[in-house]
Amino acid sequence: MRQAGRYLPEYREVRAKSDGFLDMCYSPQKAVEVTLQPIRRFGMDAAIIFSDILVVPHAMGMEVGFVTGEGPKLVPLSSKTDAESLKTDTGSFLSPVYEAIAKTRAELSPSTSLIGFSGAPWTLACYMFEGGGGGEFSKARQAIYAQPELFFGVMDRLVRAVSDHLILQVKAGADALQIFDSWSGLAPAGLHENLIYEPTRRIIREVKNTYPEIPVIGFPRGMGGSLGEYVNKTGVDGVGVDSFTSLFQARQDIPPQCVIQGNLDPLLLATDKEKTLRQAREILTLMEGRKFIFNLGHGIVPHTPVEHVAALSEMLRAESERACA
Amino acid sequence: MRQAGRYLPEYREVRAKSDGFLDMCYSPQKAVEVTLQPIRRFGMDAAIIFSDILVVPHAMGMEVGFVTGEGPKLVPLSSKTDAESLKTDTGSFLSPVYEAIAKTRAELSPSTSLIGFSGAPWTLACYMFEGGGGGEFSKARQAIYAQPELFFGVMDRLVRAVSDHLILQVKAGADALQIFDSWSGLAPAGLHENLIYEPTRRIIREVKNTYPEIPVIGFPRGMGGSLGEYVNKTGVDGVGVDSFTSLFQARQDIPPQCVIQGNLDPLLLATDKEKTLRQAREILTLMEGRKFIFNLGHGIVPHTPVEHVAALSEMLRAESERACA
Numbered sequence: 001m002r003q004a005g006r007y008l009p010e011y012r013e014v015r016a017k018s019d020g021f022l023d024m025c026y027s028p029q030k031a032v033e034v035t036l037q038p039i040r041r042f043g044m045d046a047a048i049i050f051s052d053i054l055v056v057p058h059a060m061g062m063e064v065g066f067v068t069g070e071g072p073k074l075v076p077l078s079s080k081t082d083a084e085s086l087k088t089d090t091g092s093f094l095s096p097v098y099e100a101i102a103k104t105r106a107e108l109s110p111s112t113s114l115i116g117f118s119g120a121p122w123t124l125a126c127y128m129f130e131g132g133g134g135g136e137f138s139k140a141r142q143a144i145y146a147q148p149e150l151f152f153g154v155m156d157r158l159v160r161a162v163s164d165h166l167i168l169q170v171k172a173g174a175d176a177l178q179i180f181d182s183w184s185g186l187a188p189a190g191l192h193e194n195l196i197y198e199p200t201r202r203i204i205r206e207v208k209n210t211y212p213e214i215p216v217i218g219f220p221r222g223m224g225g226s227l228g229e230y231v232n233k234t235g236v237d238g239v240g241v242d243s244f245t246s247l248f249q250a251r252q253d254i255p256p257q258c259v260i261q262g263n264l265d266p267l268l269l270a271t272d273k274e275k276t277l278r279q280a281r282e283i284l285t286l287m288e289g290r291k292f293i294f295n296l297g298h299g300i301v302p303h304t305p306v307e308h309v310a311a312l313s314e315m316l317r318a319e320s321e322r323a324c325a
Numbered sequence: 326m327r328q329a330g331r332y333l334p335e336y337r338e339v340r341a342k343s344d345g346f347l348d349m350c351y352s353p354q355k356a357v358e359v360t361l362q363p364i365r366r367f368g369m370d371a372a373i374i375f376s377d378i379l380v381v382p383h384a385m386g387m388e389v390g391f392v393t394g395e396g397p398k399l400v401p402l403s404s405k406t407d408a409e410s411l412k413t414d415t416g417s418f419l420s421p422v423y424e425a426i427a428k429t430r431a432e433l434s435p436s437t438s439l440i441g442f443s444g445a446p447w448t449l450a451c452y453m454f455e456g457g458g459g460g461e462f463s464k465a466r467q468a469i470y471a472q473p474e475l476f477f478g479v480m481d482r483l484v485r486a487v488s489d490h491l492i493l494q495v496k497a498g499a500d501a502l503q504i505f506d507s508w509s510g511l512a513p514a515g516l517h518e519n520l521i522y523e524p525t526r527r528i529i530r531e532v533k534n535t536y537p538e539i540p541v542i543g544f545p546r547g548m549g550g551s552l553g554e555y556v557n558k559t560g561v562d563g564v565g566v567d568s569f570t571s572l573f574q575a576r577q578d579i580p581p582q583c584v585i586q587g588n589l590d591p592l593l594l595a596t597d598k599e600k601t602l603r604q605a606r607e608i609l610t611l612m613e614g615r616k617f618i619f620n621l622g623h624g625i626v627p628h629t630p631v632e633h634v635a636a637l638s639e640m641l642r643a644e645s646e647r648a649c650a
Contacts, residue, residue, distance in 0.1 A: 134460060138592060138626070145596035185510065185547065188590045189571040190604070222510065225550020225574065246514040249550065265513045267463060271470035279515070301463070 001240070001266075002299030003038040004050045007306060010037050021066040022058070025051050031100035036107060041306070042313035045320075046113040046176070046293075049101050049169070053119030053180055056161050057128050059090035076131030076139065083150050088160040091168055098172035105173030113176055116169030120181035120218075121158035121199040128154065137186055144191065152194070159199050163206035166216075170207070176215045177207065178240070185222015196220060197233035204235045217261060221298070228253035243267075243297025247286055260290055263297035269312065270304040277315050284319055326565070326591075327624030328363040329375045332631060335362050346391040347383070350376050356425035361432060366631070367638035370645075371438040371501070371618075374426050374494070378444030378505055381486050382453050384415035401456030401464065408475050413485040416493055423497035430498030438501055441494030445506035445543075446483035446524040453479065462511055469516065477519070484524050488531035495536045502532065503542045503565070510547015521545060522558035529560045542586060546623070553578035568592075568622025572611055585615055588622040594637065595629040602640050609644055 004011055011034050018024045025031060035050040054072055058064040063075045077083055087093075105114050127133060129140035129151070143151045166177050179200060187195045204216050218236035220227070224245030231239055231254055241250045241262030254260055264283060269276050283294065294316055300309070329336055336359050343349045350356060360375040379397055383389040388400045402408055412418075430439050452458060454465035454476070468476045491502050504525060512520045529541050543561035545552070549570030556564055556579055563584030566575045572588055579585055589608060594601050608619065619641055625634070 141590075142592045142596055145590075145593050145600065185569060188568050188593075189549075189588070190590075192571070222547065222569075223550075224514075225548075225552075225570065227550075243513050244510060244547075245550065246517070263514070265466075265470075265515075267467045268470050268513075271467055275470065 001048070001296045003044065003048055004034040005300055006302035007300060007304040007309070008037055008041070009306075021052070022055075022064065025055055026096045028096050028099040028103055031096070032103045032107065035100070035104050038309075039108065039112060042309055043317065044112075044313065046115055047104065047108060048115040048117060048178070049097070049104060049174070051097050051100070051117070053117075053124065053182075054127060055094060055097060056090065056118060056158070056165055057124055059093040059165075060086040060088065060157065060161055062086070062128060071133045072127060073132045074127055074130075077128050077143075077150075077154060080150055080153075083154050083157075086154065086157050088157050088164070090161050091164060094165060094168070097165075098168050101169055101172040101174055105175075114174050115176050115178055115217075116166065116172075116174030117178040117180060118162045118165050118169075120179050120184070120196070121155050121162060121203075122187055122195045123181050123183045124158050124162070125151065125154055126183045126186070137183060141186065141188065144188070144195070155195070155199055159202050159206075163203045166203065166207050167210050170211045170214050174214075176217065178217045178219060179203065179236075181218065181220045181223075183222070184220040192223075192226065192229075193233070196223070197230065200234040200236070208235075215259075217259070224249070228255065231255055231258045238291075238293065240295065241297065245297075247283060251286065251290060256290065258291070259293060260287065261293040261295045263295070264312075266296045266298050266301050266304070269296065269308055270301050273305075273308045273311055276308060276312055280312060280315060281319075284316075326373070326621045328369065328373055329359040330625055331627035332625060332629040332634070333362055333366070334631075346377070347380075347389070350380055351421040353421050353424040353428055356421070357428045357432065360425070360429050363634075364433065364437060367634055368642065369437075369638065371440055372429065372433060373440040373442060373503070374422070374429060374499065376422050376425070376442070378442070378449065378507075379452060380419060380422060381415065381443060381483070381490055382449055384418040384490075385411040385413065385482065385486055387411070387453060396458045397452060398457045399452055399455075402453050402475075402479060405475055405478075408479050408482075411479065411482050413482050413489070415486050416489060419490060419493070422490075423493050426494055426497035426499055430500075439499050440501050440503055440542075441491065441497075441499030442503040442505060443487045443490050443494075445504050445509070445521070446480050446487060446528075447512055447520045448506050448508045449483050449487070450476065450479055451508045451511070462508060466511065466513065469513070469520070480520070480524055484527050484531075488528045491528065491532050491541075492535050495532070495539050499539075501540045501542065503544060504528065504561070506543065506545045506548075508547070509545040517548075517551065517554075518558070521548070522555065525559040525561070533560075540584075542584070542618075549574070553580065556580055556583045563616075563618065565620065566622065570622075572608060576611065576615060581615065583616070584618060585612065586618040586620045588620070589637075591621045591623050591626050591629070594621065594633050595626050598630075598633045598636055601633060601637055605637055605640060606644075609641075 126137040126140045129143045215237040217238035219240035238259030243265040356375045451462040451465045454468045540562040542563035544565035566587030568590040
């Protein structure tokens, strides 16, 4: 999950010198710097490249803006002409992301993994048809029924653009990939195959055609009742579990060869250090004997005290050393 | 789910003559009228009283307002003083709701059931700590960790107020009850017992202490992975399934003595009549042999064409007559 962010004073410094949020994503030097900041402070086992899921729609030709405190704004897709003007050849537009990955890889210690990522097609389509976030994406969900050809045409283009974006991130040096389907919980039940499983499966096949060994982690947020099905139908190597889902149940539902990642509530981390450490220990105990990556259930929130993250990282490092000793 | 609403011209007429949304909830004659409107047009088997889940916080003493297009606004709870000033004796404030129920019951045909309802404590607490809706209630979710005593004190008061509100609705003439936990999908996994199951179980016990025979339907929206657990731990007689959850899976998870209700996507109903009828038939086929109430997966949306609702109601009535013949 997102490690960089406003909770770090050194991030706020870079942010203050940038011309908006997207400028940070497209300035390799800034992206490298904020990617490395949490690793320098806390020494996590893996870094995740600083970027945003909306760089893909942006690269496809959509207008994307970030208004502080309001979240992303896009000019929503509505016509066939809009959809047909979407580019799928996004590699040169997104070259600053790949440059940032190459530079970050070069600066990171060899023992620290670097994770590249993308939004999943359904989640990106949500923003592209809605024109932003903040609600339950009813405009986007209605577009599935009202303009199915248009909608699924866009989904097809997204599969291609996302596949290329992930492949180019591995080419640049990413050691693992994560696919964020942040709004999969809002997909109508009868369309999970068309909206979630099939697009993700196609992307993973494309990526593994080029890089058979690259591990891919899926994050089907809000789909806690279907994690086993998600793993079996998409072919992910690992699955991120959100904070709304019981890890006990996830452990039962997810096949044992699949890595589980999760799921401390970022709001707990932001609030109560002692309870955070207690819950983190409970998570470790529960996941004994499983392939497991400790993580938050979602990205870190801006008002998180740095000291809480430090204490959690220290505890996890000590536990990890103890377990490997 | 909500049957009345802006999709009906006769509703818009009553709405135009009202001094805001809450005025309609507290004017028994208006509430009766808009409750009966969809029944007159479509002849559903059951009516649901026109009201709102936020009348309970309002009756407890919170300021509640509805801004058109923006949803509800409340002055959020933050201090112990705020919480301690919350009333639990809400019966006289809410007497217009009970009056509306009595009058509606008198006007409805004996063969049409009347459903009373309330929000569940967790969902009401979400609005009360957040100050409104529209997002993912992070202020409210953080209050669980930051001010646990305050938060669970409010939950306790809500259990009492909701229990009373439901009991008084049955006393006034409601034939069944529904408990809407619209945001249960956002409850942290480790706290499902404290936030969802236990408060709902206590309410149902209270209600059944007075009215042992009253059927209670729960609606744990967004908890598709835990429906069996929800039923077993709360004691509901029926469970509403949202449109994000596969009815096939719900059928497997929900114990057979429990009635299943759901789950046509209201956005499909608003968009495509033919596909609506096809999906409704699929739902009926899937639920053969189960205790089942056909319903939408959530409330009807404002831009739904009246003709779609008419066609769906007709089809369901014909199927029901065929099945009972």
